[in-house]
Amino acid sequence: xxxxSQTPSxxxxxxxxxxxxxxxxxxxxxxxYWYRQSxxxxxxxxxxxxxxxxxxxxxxPNDRFFAVRPEGSVSTLKxxxxxxxxxxxxxxxxxxxxxxxxxxxxxxxxxxx
Amino acid sequence: GESVGxxxxxxxxQEGDNSIINCAYSNSxxxxxxxxxxxxxxxxxxxxxxxxxMDKRQGQRVTVLLNKTxxxxxxxxxxxxxxxxxxxxxxxxxGDDKIIFGKGTRLHILP
Numbered sequence: 001x002x003x004x005s006q007t008p009s010x011x012x013x014x015x016x017x018x019x020x021x022x023x024x025x026x027x028x029x030x031x032x033y034w035y036r037q038s039x040x041x042x043x044x045x046x047x048x049x050x051x052x053x054x055x056x057x058x059x060x061p062n063d064r065f066f067a068v069r070p071e072g073s074v075s076t077l078k079x080x081x082x083x084x085x086x087x088x089x090x091x092x093x094x095x096x097x098x099x100x101x102x103x104x105x106x107x108x109x110x111x112x113x
Numbered sequence: 114g115e116s117v118g119x120x121x122x123x124x125x126x127q128e129g130d131n132s133i134i135n136c137a138y139s140n141s142x143x144x145x146x147x148x149x150x151x152x153x154x155x156x157x158x159x160x161x162x163x164x165x166x167m168d169k170r171q172g173q174r175v176t177v178l179l180n181k182t183x184x185x186x187x188x189x190x191x192x193x194x195x196x197x198x199x200x201x202x203x204x205x206x207x208g209d210d211k212i213i214f215g216k217g218t219r220l221h222i223l224p
Contacts, residue, residue, distance in 0.1 A: 004156075031210070033212065035214075041216060041217075042202050042215050042217050043202070043214045045213055045214075048210060048211055050210070056209060056210070058211075059211075091156055091157070100162075101147055102212060104149075104156030104157045105156050106154075106155060
């Protein structure tokens with residue numbers, strides 16, 4: 001596609017439920033990032049993939065959060081037993097290689113009620 | 114704490130004037146810096162980047178300055194326009210390919 005695509009754009013879920021957020025990066029981009037952004041804050045790093053492997057997952061807040069990228073393209077961020085504090089905009093970005101800008105998607109707004 | 118931060122949370126500038134947005138970073142290992150613009154309801158949009166082997170880089174109406182001695186980065190926007198209203202983030206690649214963002218500065222354009 002022309003840009004990074006994230007689905008859904010909005011997700012409302014009940015506390016305790018499981019959610020999956022999808023990211024389709026720009027074709028050919030090997031690097032993929034997930035960020036979480038709360039209102040009035042900068043994007044907070046969660047995890048970074050280089051190809052299929054998670055090169056750095058140090059930003060995942062706890063073991064309820066997990067992300068995969070099985071074929072080195074589409075990535076899914078998975079959140080188990082959601083809590084109200086998980087409510088935020090989840091941003092995905094991709095880049096072609098190091099020292100190039102990361103292109104962001106529009107984000108998925110997750111609301112846990 | 115965060116390794117990238119900004120001096121001012123909000124900056125108001127008269128339309129047509131130049132804007133200067135500042136950023137401090139603390140990780141001396143960072144070797145790549147990026148400025149992003151984020152409009153309401155959208156993802157961050159790349160503006161300009163600079164590598165640590167440079168101290169200045171110019172784009173269309175924008176200039177980024179890097180002072181590695183004091184770990185300071187700035188974004189200059191020439192002839193600020195209403196469409197420049199947004200939140201601006203500086204971000205750094207900390208040497209581990211992890212891009213870290215600061216809190217952001219909201220740029221408000223006065224008519």
